[in-house]
């Protein structure tokens with residue numbers, strides 16, 4: 001406990017600053033949640049303009065992949081750390097998901113419509129489907145899986161599909177795996193590069209599965225203890241703040 005006291009105590013200025021920053025951001029999100037959701041949707045739709053700038057197709061893919069990582073991590077992290085800001089981010093997942101889908105469309109369609117890329121990768125594939133590099137097959141599958149998720153990311157679909165909505169959205173997991181495989185694999189399908197890429201894939205996807213397991217049942221006792229201690233310190237900080 002002395003160790004926890006030194007580092008995680010609310011008396012520690014760094015911890016107090018952390019609590020203060022958390023509360024500042026969280027209060028801002030709570031206050032402007034509606035506007036934030038609206039802003040994210042505007043940004044998401046504006047991203048479609050990227051279709052007119054195929055030279056940035058790769059950047060759209062990278063931003064999309066990073067956004068997807070954030071979306072996927074928020075749920076297990078919110079269950080493990082139980083922080084208000086993470087719960088608030090959960091409520092932005094629909095808008096972030098729509099944004100991700102549009103970025104993926106701009107990226108994928110940008111490449112498919114690019115005449116140079118089409119003649120190198122797509123045209124030979126039409127006559128010999130097995131010739132396409134696994135990396136691009138994974139990208140195409142990821143994009144196809146993204147579409148039903150995008151189309152059903154609204155209240156009407158939620159009402160119409162009822163229990164099946166969750167089944168449709170379970171597609172997020174294979175889609176995530178395909179996005180990672182697509183973005184980590186190199187162009188060549190042989191050699192050390194491929195082995196290294198699969199190791200990278202294993203670390204990131206395995207790390208995600210590990211976090212999901214932790215979120216279901218936090219079996220790491222030291223982490224559970226730190227969480228409980230920090231939670232208690234945060235509550236103390238809050239009550240002192242209200243008194244002063």
Ligand code: HEM
Pocket residue numbers: 058061062063064065104105107108109111112117136139140141142143146179182183184
């Ligand atoms: C959910 C859908 C997709 C996502 C999130 C995504 C994401 C990415 C990312 C992050 C990269 C950069 C990888 C690196 O750092 O080397 C990349 C590269 C690439 N992607 Fe995708 N991708 C998707 C679908 C597609 C589709 C459908 C195609 C086309 C058929 C495609 C074609 C490419 C190409 C050609 C590159 C290589 C660019 C280069 O090396 O300059 N992607 N993608």
